[in-house]
Amino acid sequence: MAGETLLELKNLKTQFFTDDGVVRAVDGVSFEMKRGETLCVVGESGCGKSVTARSILQIVDYPGRVVEGQILFHRQRQEEGKSEVNEIIDLAALDPRSRAIRDVRGKDISMIFQEPMTSLSPIHTIGDQIIEAIRLHLPVSKEEAEARAVELLRRVGIPRPGDRLNAYTFQLSGGMRQRAMIAMSLSCNPSLLIADEPTTALDVTTQAQILDLMRELKDEFGMSIMLITHDLGVVAEMADDVVVMYLGTVAEKGDVDSIFHDPKHPYTQALLRSIPKLGLRAQGIRLDSIRGMVPDPYNRPGGCPYHTRCDDFMPGLCDKITPPPIEMGEERLVRCLLYGDQKAMADQTQQTVKVR
Amino acid sequence: MAERELSKSPGITLSPNGMRSDALLQVQDLRMHFPIRKGFLRRVVNHVKAVDGVNLFIRPGETLGLVGESGCGKTTTGRCIIRAYEPTSGNILYRRNDEQIVDLAPMGKQDLKYYHREIRMIFQDPYSSLNPRMPVIDLVGEPMKVNKLARGQELEDRVAFLLRRVGMRPEYMRRYPHAFSGGERQRLGIARSLALDPRLVICDEAVSALDVSVRAQILNLLEDLQQEFHLTYLFIAHDLSVVEYICDRVAVMYVGKLVELTTTDELFAQPQHPYTEALLSAVPQPDPRFRARKQRIVLEGDVPDPANPPSGCYFHPRCRYSDGSLCANEEPALRETIPGHFVACHHAEKLSLRGVAVRDIAV
Numbered sequence: 001m002a003g004e005t006l007l008e009l010k011n012l013k014t015q016f017f018t019d020d021g022v023v024r025a026v027d028g029v030s031f032e033m034k035r036g037e038t039l040c041v042v043g044e045s046g047c048g049k050s051v052t053a054r055s056i057l058q059i060v061d062y063p064g065r066v067v068e069g070q071i072l073f074h075r076q077r078q079e080e081g082k083s084e085v086n087e088i089i090d091l092a093a094l095d096p097r098s099r100a101i102r103d104v105r106g107k108d109i110s111m112i113f114q115e116p117m118t119s120l121s122p123i124h125t126i127g128d129q130i131i132e133a134i135r136l137h138l139p140v141s142k143e144e145a146e147a148r149a150v151e152l153l154r155r156v157g158i159p160r161p162g163d164r165l166n167a168y169t170f171q172l173s174g175g176m177r178q179r180a181m182i183a184m185s186l187s188c189n190p191s192l193l194i195a196d197e198p199t200t201a202l203d204v205t206t207q208a209q210i211l212d213l214m215r216e217l218k219d220e221f222g223m224s225i226m227l228i229t230h231d232l233g234v235v236a237e238m239a240d241d242v243v244v245m246y247l248g249t250v251a252e253k254g255d256v257d258s259i260f261h262d263p264k265h266p267y268t269q270a271l272l273r274s275i276p277k278l279g280l281r282a283q284g285i286r287l288d289s290i291r292g293m294v295p296d297p298y299n300r301p302g303g304c305p306y307h308t309r310c311d312d313f314m315p316g317l318c319d320k321i322t323p324p325p326i327e328m329g330e331e332r333l334v335r336c337l338l339y340g341d342q343k344a345m346a347d348q349t350q351q352t353v354k355v356r
Numbered sequence: 357m358a359e360r361e362l363s364k365s366p367g368i369t370l371s372p373n374g375m376r377s378d379a380l381l382q383v384q385d386l387r388m389h390f391p392i393r394k395g396f397l398r399r400v401v402n403h404v405k406a407v408d409g410v411n412l413f414i415r416p417g418e419t420l421g422l423v424g425e426s427g428c429g430k431t432t433t434g435r436c437i438i439r440a441y442e443p444t445s446g447n448i449l450y451r452r453n454d455e456q457i458v459d460l461a462p463m464g465k466q467d468l469k470y471y472h473r474e475i476r477m478i479f480q481d482p483y484s485s486l487n488p489r490m491p492v493i494d495l496v497g498e499p500m501k502v503n504k505l506a507r508g509q510e511l512e513d514r515v516a517f518l519l520r521r522v523g524m525r526p527e528y529m530r531r532y533p534h535a536f537s538g539g540e541r542q543r544l545g546i547a548r549s550l551a552l553d554p555r556l557v558i559c560d561e562a563v564s565a566l567d568v569s570v571r572a573q574i575l576n577l578l579e580d581l582q583q584e585f586h587l588t589y590l591f592i593a594h595d596l597s598v599v600e601y602i603c604d605r606v607a608v609m610y611v612g613k614l615v616e617l618t619t620t621d622e623l624f625a626q627p628q629h630p631y632t633e634a635l636l637s638a639v640p641q642p643d644p645r646f647r648a649r650k651q652r653i654v655l656e657g658d659v660p661d662p663a664n665p666p667s668g669c670y671f672h673p674r675c676r677y678s679d680g681s682l683c684a685n686e687e688p689a690l691r692e693t694i695p696g697h698f699v700a701c702h703h704a705e706k707l708s709l710r711g712v713a714v715r716d717i718a719v
Contacts, residue, residue: 044567173658174426203425203594205655208638212654230568233597233640237647256644274572275642276601278712282621286579287601289572293537 005074006192006224007033007056012069012092014048014055023297025051025064027248030325031333033241035191038218038225040235040256043245046294049228052245053194056226057105058096066092075108076191107137110185114197116177120169120184126153127165130184137188152183156213175206182213189221196228211238232275236260241331244268247295247305250325253333264334266312304337312338366695375449375457379413380588381437381556386410386446386461388432392663404663406432408612410446411690411698414556419582419589421603421620423596423635425659429612430592434558436461437590438475439468450475453555473503476549480561482541486533486548492519493529495544499551518547521584523577539570546577550585558590563598575602596639600624608632611670612662614690618697625711628699630675633709641712669702677707 014026026048033039041049054060056071071091076084094101105111113119121129130149134140140148146165153161156179169177178198185193195214199207211234218225227238235242239256244265252265263269273288280287292309295301301308307318314337323335369377376382387410389403407429414420422430436443439460448460450471460471479485486495496515500506506514516526522543533541542562549557559578563571579602581587593599599606600620607617608629616629627633634653655674660666666673672683682702690700701707 044569175658203659204596204638205425205634206658207640208652209654211640212652231640232568232642236642236644237640239644260642260644271568272642274569276572276575276597277642278597278600278624281601287572287576289576290569291573293539293570294567 004035005032006035007074007226008070008072009052009056010070010072012052012055012066012071014051014060014064014066016064018063021298023064024300025248025297026055028069029245029248029250030069031243031250031253033192033224033226036218036222036224037240038227038238039241039243040227040229040239041243041245042229042232042235044230044294046247046297047245048248049245050196051248053111053196053226053228056091056194057109057111058091058094058101059105059111060096065096073104073108073192075104103137106133106185106190107188108190109192109194110188110190111194111196112178112181112185112198114200116174116181117169120177120181122169125166125168126172126180127167130165130180130187133184134187148187149183152186153180155217156180156183156186157209158183174202175209178202178206178210179213182210182217186217186221190223192224192226193218194226194228197230198227199234200229200231207234214238232272244271247297247300249305249335250333251306251335253331254328255331258332264328264332264339265306265336266310266338267306270309270311304335314338371457373447373449373457373459375451376413378415379449380416380451381590382413382447382449383410383433383437384447384449386433386436386448387444388429388436388441389444402663405612405665406662407436407443408662408665410609410612410614412607412614412617414588414590416451416555416588417582417586418604419591419602421599421606422590422592422609423594423599423606424609425594425635427611427659427662428609429662430594430609431560433609434477434560434590434592438472438477438558439463469503473499473552474554475556475558476552476554477558477560478542478545478549478562480564482538482545482565485545486541488533491530491532492544495533496547496551499548503552505552514551515547518550521550521581522547523573537570539566539573542566542570542574543577546574546581550581553585554587556588556590558592560592561594562591564593564595571598578602596636597642608635611660611665613670613700614698615671615700616698617690618699622697623711627709627711628693628697628704628707629671629701630677630707630709631671633711634674636712637710639712669700677703679703 010030012026012029016023016025029052043049051060055066069092073089073091075087075089127149131145134145134148149165150161153164158164158176158179199210202210214225229235242254242256242259243250244252246267251267263272270290274290276287290309295308303319303321304323307313317337321337323337325333325335326339328334386407388407389405391400392402392404394401410433424430435441437448443461446461450458450460452458493515496518497511500511500514515529519526524543563574566574582589591603603620605619606623608615610631616632627636634655637653657674660670668684668686669688672678688700688702690698692698693704
């Protein structure tokens with residue numbers, strides 16, 4: 001099962017049509033996820049990592065919508081009397097309000113959010129919410145659903161799960177709420193769990209508990225995890241593969257070891273240099289920071305989106321050409337002009353200049 | 357801190373009211389209890405012991421980190437020091453420029469005014485800590501106006517100077533906060549806190565809300581300003597890797613109490629309190645090689661409710677070294693085990709705890 005493709009994003013574009021103009025939140029994102037792997041999507045705020053995740057489930061907030069591209073989900077289905085059936089559905093083509101996408105949400109793909117207090121209902125008990133999710137997708141009786149809910153709560157490490165079924169969210173601590181949220185997301189054995197900053201609001205010791213739990217559950221339930229985070233420490237701990245995003249585009253993709261020890265894109269390199277690592281101070285090393293800030297979404301720079309802050313900026317190239325994805329060995333992708341055939345690209349710009 | 361324990365730090369003498377000779381600010385047995393009221397008569401039924409006996413001292417020119425999980429009372433401690441709250445008990449001894457020692461804890465509003473100039477605060481959220489209706493010149497210049505230190509052209513020059521110091525263009529003086537990004541707003545907050553030439557600046561999660569790349573800029577800025585203006589920082593934070601980078605010494609809090617206080621290097625290499633050990637092991641390291649090597653100590657359960665803390669050592673129900681009798685019954689005092697290393701644990705000397713081997717990871 002492992003190694004098979006589970007999800008493919010192809011040139012995904014999600015845009016927000018506001019009164020002040022169009023925000024290209026996700027601007028041509030392509031990557032692939034394998035069954036059973038943990039993929040971390042990392043980037044600073046405004047880089048489009050959350051919108052990418054929400055696009056997959058078609059839950060982008062108004063006035064945003066998926067305008068282009070494909071989200072191919074390889075679904076395995078157990079049909080009565082037959083063996084497993086593999087089908088490929090394009091989630092991007094589905095109507096956000098259709099039955100088809102609702103059938104995927106919470107069942108094949110489920111999602112957990114940063115702040116469980118705002119994503120769980122405050123006026124329903126934990127039990128009711130989990131039972132609802134189960135009964136929506138599986139043909140079981142109320143009693144069976146309740147038994148399963150108790151089992152799930154026990155599995156995610158909530159003490160006295162039977163009693164907690166009747167608890168409201170405000171009666172639980174932050175860590176417990178996130179556990180309840182995870183229990184709910186697991187209720188229908190999803191093949192993909194999308195976790196959008198699941199531990200950002202939690203303390204470090206609670207974060208450690210939740211990350212451990214997610215790792216255990218991933219193996220137990222045989223699911224893949226897409227982890228959206230800004231914390232490179234969490235990435236290093238959890239990821240098999242990493243996608244680095246900047247301003248709605250994928251800057252670099254690769255396995256976790258190459259991203260951390262052999263980063264290719266100047267943005268990834270700068271990002272890694274700007275986090276405090278233990279022992280840095282003892283060696284008298286000052287933190288490198290990336291100059292400037294993330295550009296205004298209404299006013300995206302042309303060419304490579306990172307060129308305004310890049311130390312390796314090549315005038316006449318980076319601000320003119322949008323870098324194509326360049327393959328650097330197996331499963332490794334970089335979008336930076338430093339690595340392509342620069343001469344060819346330079347010729348290309350020369351020509352465009354001449355034409356003008 | 358009792359005199360007996362001080363014998364371990366050579367060359368340090370105590371003033372008559374117990375202040376160390378090397379401290380700029382010393383907090384002694386600080387307590388801040390908030391009443392819980394219930395019923396028609398709003399009777400006090402219990403207290404939230406947000407800060408319950410904190411002892412620490414800050415040396416001039418250093419950066420002292422104050423770390424702990426949410427609800428441990430680190431922010432309340434900071435607010436008590438700037439006297440935004442009136443502490444329930446305890447002393448906040450402060451050494452003035454003329455070497456005179458004053459206690460800020462019982463001081464009245466009128467007397468505090470002067471000290472509010474010397475002790476300033478930088479807040480976490482640059483979005484809610486700046487008044488959206490004030491242009492930059494008023495935001496940064498307000499403390500000077502209120503204290504009648506500058507006005508007119510002089511005020512404007514001073515604001516321009518401060519803006520330049522924090523890396524912003526003085527031309528932006530007439531703009532309102534909404535025109536700035538999070539990092540720039542945090543710079544404005546820093547400029548405002550520097551307006552009165554403070555001696556001690558309390559940074560309450562000053563970089564927690566910022567993106568990685570901007571965070572590095574602000575951390576470097578804080579270091580530069582410390583050099584230039586001879587500032588002393590109390591750096592309240594929950595992110596241990598940031599604390600390790602910027603702080604000279606670190607104080608660890610757990611449920612309203614200080615559990616460990618020592619130099620940054622020693623805390624990370626050889627922690628003496630089991631809670632510190634667990635906290636250090638929980639920090640995700642930004643290096644995948646570390647993954648295989650590390651055995652994480654996962655703490656059971658949640659942080660106790662500060663209104664009903666456990667008996668004895670507050671950490672004993674979650675501690676893997678708890679002996680079940682002494683730990684459960686007797687509250688450990690903060691004591692100096694080796695010179696400069698303060699721990700509140702009965703068994704500190706007997707335990708050999710795991711730190712983070714800095715040399716292993718340094719790239």
